[in-house]
Amino acid sequence: MNVKSILIACTASLMLLACKSKTKENMSALNLTREWDKKFPKSELVNHCKVTFHNRYGIELAADMYVPKSFADDTNDKRRLPAIAVSGPFGAVKEQSSGLYAQHMAERGFIAIAFDPSFTGESGGEPRRMASPDINTEDFLAAVDFLSTNDMVDPERIGIIGICGFGGMAINAAALDPRIKATVTSTMYDMSKVNVEGYFASENTPAQRQEKRKALADQRTRDYAAGSYERAGGVIDPLPEDAPWFVKDYHAYYKTPRGYHARSGNSTDGWNVIGCQSFLNQPLLAWAGEIETPVLLIHGEKAHSRYFSEYAYGLLTGANKELMIIPGASHVDLYDDAAGVIPYGKIESFFKENLK
Numbered sequence: 001m002n003v004k005s006i007l008i009a010c011t012a013s014l015m016l017l018a019c020k021s022k023t024k025e026n027m028s029a030l031n032l033t034r035e036w037d038k039k040f041p042k043s044e045l046v047n048h049c050k051v052t053f054h055n056r057y058g059i060e061l062a063a064d065m066y067v068p069k070s071f072a073d074d075t076n077d078k079r080r081l082p083a084i085a086v087s088g089p090f091g092a093v094k095e096q097s098s099g100l101y102a103q104h105m106a107e108r109g110f111i112a113i114a115f116d117p118s119f120t121g122e123s124g125g126e127p128r129r130m131a132s133p134d135i136n137t138e139d140f141l142a143a144v145d146f147l148s149t150n151d152m153v154d155p156e157r158i159g160i161i162g163i164c165g166f167g168g169m170a171i172n173a174a175a176l177d178p179r180i181k182a183t184v185t186s187t188m189y190d191m192s193k194v195n196v197e198g199y200f201a202s203e204n205t206p207a208q209r210q211e212k213r214k215a216l217a218d219q220r221t222r223d224y225a226a227g228s229y230e231r232a233g234g235v236i237d238p239l240p241e242d243a244p245w246f247v248k249d250y251h252a253y254y255k256t257p258r259g260y261h262a263r264s265g266n267s268t269d270g271w272n273v274i275g276c277q278s279f280l281n282q283p284l285l286a287w288a289g290e291i292e293t294p295v296l297l298i299h300g301e302k303a304h305s306r307y308f309s310e311y312a313y314g315l316l317t318g319a320n321k322e323l324m325i326i327p328g329a330s331h332v333d334l335y336d337d338a339a340g341v342i343p344y345g346k347i348e349s350f351f352k353e354n355l356k
Contacts, residue, residue: 037261038096043066062094068107068109068110083150084351087170090191091266098163104342119131127229128272171288182294192282195212216273219273239251253332285312294350299325300334309323324343
């Protein structure tokens with residue numbers, strides 16, 4: 001049975017492990033859900049199944065694979081399609097925004113996977129709810145490994161999409177891996193910059209950074225003594241009356257039926273308090289200026305985070321960059337279709353032009 005037939009069987013029978021990645025060694029089985037538990041309806045234009053693959057640290061990652069139905073149903077179709085790997089937002093799971101983007105890309109003729117990063121969602125990695133600029137960048141590269149060795153994919157036509165905090169990871173991945181031929185970020189965060197400087201450089205002094213270092217060091221001691229990791233809490237709930245408007249924006253997605261998911265840290269109890277410690281001294285975008293492949297940055301006009309994309313755009317060089325500002329859109333408006341502003345047509349044309 002070829003890979004395409006396996007995919008059809010997977011979709012028809014809902015056997016989650018039937019569509020397996022082409023790993024070189026046996027990996028431990030993940031506990032993957034069997035029901036459709038996404039925050040968006042299933043498209044009738046694509047076939048879907050669960051796949052797994054591993055990164056170079058041996059962490060097994062879980063992903064949803066979306067394949068254009070017209071391609072998957074034609075067993076005589078010998079083409080290899082362009083493919084896209086999607087992840088983010090930071091603290092979300094593949095059943096939220098990244099899956100929505102991936103499914104839309106599959107509707108437009110791409111093979112697409114939406115994956116949970118290491119330590120989150122259905123992916124492996126212990127302890128849970130940790131983050132790493134290195135490992136989470138590696139997660140994108142591992143997704144490219146998987147796609148590059150998949151029988152349905154043209155390995156010379158692979159792109160990535162990073163949403164929110166995984167936008168910064170996507171740029172870092174593109175700077176590191178020339179197999180990535182085109183990169184899109186949506187409502188991007190630079191997680192290093194925000195941890196080092198605070199929002200809008202509000203904590204950007206050596207003394208303030210040292211205070212953060214000390215607080216995290218003290219927390220590590222408490223966690224080690226307790227034998228467990230204290231969680232920082234997800235999006236605040238209930239909302240205080242004086243909450244900043246962008247916090248209200250997050251709440252409207254993560255804490256309501258619109259976007260709530262039980263495996264999402266932002267919807268529940270958040271990252272570990274020390275989960276983002278390494279972002280304080282590991283810059284993500286240090287080599288963005290040497291990316292030779294095209295990069296499209298998409299951001300909302302009214303997003304509190306807009307300056308991250310503008311900053312990244314300034315680091316990119318040459319004619320390989322584009323910044324698209326969506327009029328009137330907030331940060332969370334680009335998470336889903338609630339406001340109808342995600343420019344899927346632009347993303348499609350960008351990838352079709354650059355994944356030839």
